[in-house]
Amino acid sequence: MTVSALAFADSTVETFDDIRTARDKPGAVWVRASDATAAELEHVADVFDIHHLSVEDIRNDVRPKAEMFDDYTFVLLKTATLVPEDTTFREEIDIESVGLFIGEDWLVSLSEHDIDAVGRIWQAALDGDQRILRGPDFIVYRICDGLVDGFFDVLDQIEAQIETVEDAVITDTSIETLESINNLRRELLSFRKLVWPTREAVATLARGDPEEVRPETEKYFRDVYDHLFQLVDLTETYRELASGARDIYLNSLSVSTNEVMKKLTVVATIVLPLTFVVGLYGMNFRNSPYNIPEFGWTYGYPAVMVGMLSVTLILLVYFRKMEWL
Amino acid sequence: MTVSALAFADSTVETFDDIRTARDKPGAVWVRASDATAAELEHVADVFDIHHLSVEDIRNDVRPKAEMFDDYTFVLLKTATLVPEDTTFREEIDIESVGLFIGEDWLVSLSEHDIDAVGRIWQAALDGDQRILRGPDFIVYRICDGLVDGFFDVLDQIEAQIETVEDAVITDTSIETLESINNLRRELLSFRKLVWPTREAVATLARGDPEEVRPETEKYFRDVYDHLFQLVDLTETYRELASGARDIYLNSLSVSTNEVMKKLTVVATIVLPLTFVVGLYGMNFRNSPYNIPEFGWTYGYPAVMVGMLSVTLILLVYFRKMEWL
Amino acid sequence: MTVSALAFADSTVETFDDIRTARDKPGAVWVRASDATAAELEHVADVFDIHHLSVEDIRNDVRPKAEMFDDYTFVLLKTATLVPEDTTFREEIDIESVGLFIGEDWLVSLSEHDIDAVGRIWQAALDGDQRILRGPDFIVYRICDGLVDGFFDVLDQIEAQIETVEDAVITDTSIETLESINNLRRELLSFRKLVWPTREAVATLARGDPEEVRPETEKYFRDVYDHLFQLVDLTETYRELASGARDIYLNSLSVSTNEVMKKLTVVATIVLPLTFVVGLYGMNFRNSPYNIPEFGWTYGYPAVMVGMLSVTLILLVYFRKMEWL
Amino acid sequence: MTVSALAFADSTVETFDDIRTARDKPGAVWVRASDATAAELEHVADVFDIHHLSVEDIRNDVRPKAEMFDDYTFVLLKTATLVPEDTTFREEIDIESVGLFIGEDWLVSLSEHDIDAVGRIWQAALDGDQRILRGPDFIVYRICDGLVDGFFDVLDQIEAQIETVEDAVITDTSIETLESINNLRRELLSFRKLVWPTREAVATLARGDPEEVRPETEKYFRDVYDHLFQLVDLTETYRELASGARDIYLNSLSVSTNEVMKKLTVVATIVLPLTFVVGLYGMNFRNSPYNIPEFGWTYGYPAVMVGMLSVTLILLVYFRKMEWL
Amino acid sequence: MTVSALAFADSTVETFDDIRTARDKPGAVWVRASDATAAELEHVADVFDIHHLSVEDIRNDVRPKAEMFDDYTFVLLKTATLVPEDTTFREEIDIESVGLFIGEDWLVSLSEHDIDAVGRIWQAALDGDQRILRGPDFIVYRICDGLVDGFFDVLDQIEAQIETVEDAVITDTSIETLESINNLRRELLSFRKLVWPTREAVATLARGDPEEVRPETEKYFRDVYDHLFQLVDLTETYRELASGARDIYLNSLSVSTNEVMKKLTVVATIVLPLTFVVGLYGMNFRNSPYNIPEFGWTYGYPAVMVGMLSVTLILLVYFRKMEWL
Numbered sequence A, B, C, D, E: 001m002t003v004s005a006l007a008f009a010d011s012t013v014e015t016f017d018d019i020r021t022a023r024d025k026p027g028a029v030w031v032r033a034s035d036a037t038a039a040e041l042e043h044v045a046d047v048f049d050i051h052h053l054s055v056e057d058i059r060n061d062v063r064p065k066a067e068m069f070d071d072y073t074f075v076l077l078k079t080a081t082l083v084p085e086d087t088t089f090r091e092e093i094d095i096e097s098v099g100l101f102i103g104e105d106w107l108v109s110l111s112e113h114d115i116d117a118v119g120r121i122w123q124a125a126l127d128g129d130q131r132i133l134r135g136p137d138f139i140v141y142r143i144c145d146g147l148v149d150g151f152f153d154v155l156d157q158i159e160a161q162i163e164t165v166e167d168a169v170i171t172d173t174s175i176e177t178l179e180s181i182n183n184l185r186r187e188l189l190s191f192r193k194l195v196w197p198t199r200e201a202v203a204t205l206a207r208g209d210p211e212e213v214r215p216e217t218e219k220y221f222r223d224v225y226d227h228l229f230q231l232v233d234l235t236e237t238y239r240e241l242a243s244g245a246r247d248i249y250l251n252s253l254s255v256s257t258n259e260v261m262k263k264l265t266v267v268a269t270i271v272l273p274l275t276f277v278v279g280l281y282g283m284n285f286r287n288s289p290y291n292i293p294e295f296g297w298t299y300g301y302p303a304v305m306v307g308m309l310s311v312t313l314i315l316l317v318y319f320r321k322m323e324w325l
Ligand SMILES: [Mg+2]
Pocket: A243
């Protein structure tokens, strides 16, 4: 689908192929364009007298915003979806722009591709759902609401990833774990950069700054604003969780190094002195009663063995008590 | 209990089953609903002309706020209780919403479950306590005050946990200690996200922005505001304590590794040279007066033993002086 | 002492037992209460029509503030003294509240215990010091000034502690050093939470917001404000010093571990090869001219000794050059 | 080229050698100076009554700004190019200043050297491009737009560097890697200090504060503002990436140390006990049936060998299972 | 020099001993006092009706500020010079206060000691330099400008120190290096605390808030403001450089420890197995063809030597390939 128009007045809904005819009808009109050609877009902009800079904003990576023009208010919003990254199993946030132009009795919605949240409202409007057809500003509210629901889905997925990482940090000290945490932090950063300006844009509508937003619709935008506030809070909480996971990861490594050193020290402390003792009785002194008289003892060897065994046992008990073993 | 109404005027208090009758009585009315069915809630909203978005806010996880509507002011507050987590022995903060709708001569309080702080005020009002029945705004103050007292209880429990953790960090270098600290930081973060917007909501009432708050009640809300300010301060202090505990924990580990390395070095520095010496006299050179003449000495073995003992003692004194032992 | 009153007009000063009589005198009156009973406090509040919430603020741990009421301005200030902690040799900041109620021609000062800074001004006023008796607002300035001098004393003591800690961090790698630093950071945090709202309260007076502060007194409060600004700056500087000390402490530990490892490596690198060599000549190969022919050499043993000594010396020179020794 | 002038009105474009003549022509004039002598600059300043402080700002390292004077608005902008550093292979950001003086019907652009982005617009203007010749404010917009495109180029190069560094951190633990990361952080810091005030300056123009900016040009500056907002966002994201790379670098080192210690411990744990065993059978006890009876066994040597081999194999399997090998 | 006065009108300059006479002359007067006695200061304050709190501010350590009084504006500025510290070779920032009182047609400059930047302007004024004698506000601008030049000198010296430290961090892992970095951070902190309020004070003058600053002088203060902005930027950049140097320092230590461990592991991995082998052939098994038959081989000893040499070479190649050597 490319460009379609829908005019509604009282309880009637009508679709049009020619958007100029639709515009001239009494009542309100909603023109929706996606996957539209440059020529089609130009025609829409021409009919509703939309500034070309705004149309370009939808194609470029401009942040969400609400911008008031003489005859309409331009609201730029974004959808977010987590998609697998090209080269790895990780995910990154995929973002699509939706441009909403709110006139006194018209609404134009533009997007490069078909947007789910917009499509669902459009279908309900076609079906004559009177809970939607309260005016262009109310349709914008419904679209905002749908997009924000999508944000919550993304954050749910990120939360699941954080839980996976929190389990991994203690058991897996490989660098990949840290890379996963960094990846999460990056996603949350992108997400915050998406939600924050969306909140500001919706705040503009909730305050009723644009004259196209009627007083009775303001409280609906305030409701969306509250949800965006919640999203910002959650994002911060998840960033803190990711930081905590990183700290535990870094620390697991230190604990591991500490334990490896303890094991090495235990082995060295027990075996090195024993090796010294057996080396002692490997010496070749002779020809004098003072030179290694132990060699002449009947129980020399068993005595040494018992002595070494005792020392070993004492050290083992000591290290066990020190919790080095 | 589900929905009940209480009308008060001068010094009389009366309960009603039908809330519309209660509303139409001269004097003020307080309608309280908890564990109410959807139909009951709709009826209350209908009688007092309350917007359905506000009723939904109470069920959703929206932050505390004070929102002015045409005929009433909606104050959304939260209770906080520390409860054990599902799967571990740790605790997390359990949060319940209370919605307060303040009209000129009416008050509606809604909550999903029965809220202690509300129930106590209700009972006192039923008993005709004139210190409470000064008007809807004053009852809201009393409820705020009770909820904030609950916040202090939570913070007291968190403080006790911090003290436990501060004792643990030096003796216990296991990862669990760090996880406890992270858990505490997380609780404090949640708590801050609860107290901060509550403070903003109460500030709105303390400034007397809503016309339903009378000038003589403002100073009471200012008092609650001061307590919420104190809570924010305490939360920050506890976050700093938790950070300090984490630093000490991380450092205890480094001190431990340092000491393990010192012990290993002491053992190696003493035993390895001795092992070399006894290895030296285990060599099999012979057939020449220049080859290990020590073997021919009468006191060869005792001399070597005394030499090794001396070196050992000197090294022990040295390491003791270096505080490596 | 509990409650006393002092009336002044032109150049006369008079004391009163009954505060209501004092209040009704022409000229201004200063009523001072400390260690007062609940009944006495109630009487004072009654005579000057002071709100009970403000009196309670003095007993509770409310932050410093300046709050304007209809007939007076309530200024809540705090004194700070460093006192030894109960259980350790460390110190913590002890805080007392002073409530100042400034009326058009009266001043009430309340505190739980006797406050030095207030007592000194009171005595000077009794002595008829005309540099003090310029009006209730000027007396408040003098009390502020005295309290802020006390803050500087506390910060001087904290500075001395920082200097002690800065000397300790290099020589003493025990955990106690880090605990001292954390303790300092905690004290500075408490101190900042004290000074910051005091500065805000004094700013309110310096701007002349309350009508009880006359224009000619504003510049005196601006002077106190400047001192509080300086205190905030110093507190931040000391926090940075404490952070620097902590970094040096943590690093001293790393340097120590590094040096221990170097010593161990030097010992192992020198002694282990030597032990191998003497082990080599402890082997029992025989019965063939190819089996350890060195045993037959006349200077076998001296040659081996010289070889080992040379290697040892070369290694010692090498490690000395590498600064590992 | 030094100083040139270009006057345009309706659809005619004319160049002038004498700037005063150009100024006096009906229509608008653009005077462009680069590599100009002090005398030439003074002459330009004199003709357009430009303050000498502004001219000096272009030579000094003053931050981008928009400053309103009585008869004109002075906009100071900067170009950015990444150039190799003098002494190393690293790059640093090279910055050039462009001063734009916007009068009611004139524009003066000054720069120390020839600026590409300005030259391209100049050429198009000379060619009579009507999309440029909409007035002095619109030309300023076109220049801003060109400079901001240059900022994106710089950020693209920095992004490429970050990708290189992200690959290096895991494999190369030499200090150079950390120095590269620090260098990147430094570049990003410089870049942020460039973009931030540029954004503020453009915001001034986008709000239409200076009267020389006509209402219909404001939306173009808003478009540039959006791009600068995007640049600030990207810069923060890249700083976060650089921080993440640093963390991974530091951690790779810790992982490496941990693995080295494990290898050492494995070698010591296997070989030291074996050395003890062979030392045991190197002892010289004799002359008693209790002294090392193993020497008399027929299969003594093979038994010891098999024993040692078994222990070694068991330890190898154990360490492999522990993932130390 | 203590107190001197200089009156100027049109193009005449006159000096006076009596400041009251100077003040009463038509035209403007500049009174400059340094190293003045308390009595002299009191006289100056008396003649120009200057508040004693301002005079005290110059002696105390009050932050730079611009404060408006009824008849004059008080500007408190500071000079900065780097001086060697008392006890070490380090430097610290030495700060002197300059008080400037700007009246409608008079200027009083006070300082405890002679200030270079003030002296130079004074001399030029005495010489009748018309570029200075444009009024009291313009003289204040010239003094500000001179003081800010001094700030740039200080920052240049700090930059030189940072470069020294950046070279040291890689080669010198002693604690002194870290102390130098901390010292630098401290200096930069002090410097920031100096520049920041100076910028605020100059901003007040640049906005023309005080009526003593004429509109045509505002742009000169804006110029000084820009320089102070630059100083703040530079200070932040240098703080970042110092942080980067600290990170490299800390990391050099980790790299060193890592390399030491690798060396130890190489030595142990090569020598310990060899020692085991020679210990093996030092065993005393005999009296059976199965007991160490190698002893009977003709080439037993050469075979063992070749075996050990091969293993050593293989390990050396392996470790070289692993970059452990
Ligand atoms: Mg972190």
